[in-house]
Amino acid sequence: MNTKPSTVRALAHLMQETGLTSLEIQENDCTIRLERAVPAAAAPAASAAVPTPAVSAHSAAVSVPEEDPGMDFNNVKLVTSPMVGVFYAAPSPDREPFVSVGSRVHEGDTLCIIEAMKLMNEITAECDGEIVDVCAVNGDVVEFGQTLFKII
Secondary structure, eight states, X not given: OOOOHHHHHHHHHHHHHHTOSEEEEEETTEEEEEEOOOOOOHHHHHHHHSOOOOOXXXXXXXXXXXXXXXXXXXXXXXXXXXXXXXXXXXXXXXXXXXXXXXXXXXXXXXXXXXXXXXEEEEEEOSSOEEEEEEOSOTTOEEOTTOEEEEEO
């Protein structure tokens, strides 16, 4: 077995990359065993031990900023596949996808192509909105009624 310092260093680096805490290699009559200490999770224990200061209702009202309501996922519109076929996110393999998460779309915009029986069928947006999820993978077969996109 090659026990040069560079080999030991490479094994230690491998342990760190993969998160291993111990490694043992045995070849013929030579054994190398490496172990490293696991850092203690001090942050959660420390935060639990820190007492929270008392805050009056007046100071809380002044110091707490108004929260952003974010997206209302109760109004998600699903774009489903109207047929069985192969899902294509872009017009060709070397082009960018029609849409991605965060894209703004308008009614009638092309979202993807589904190939069925050698015919390319464009799937278009039925409403204006923002793409919040792309549920199909380029090149995969999709089923009738399968969700392709989620729009808010």
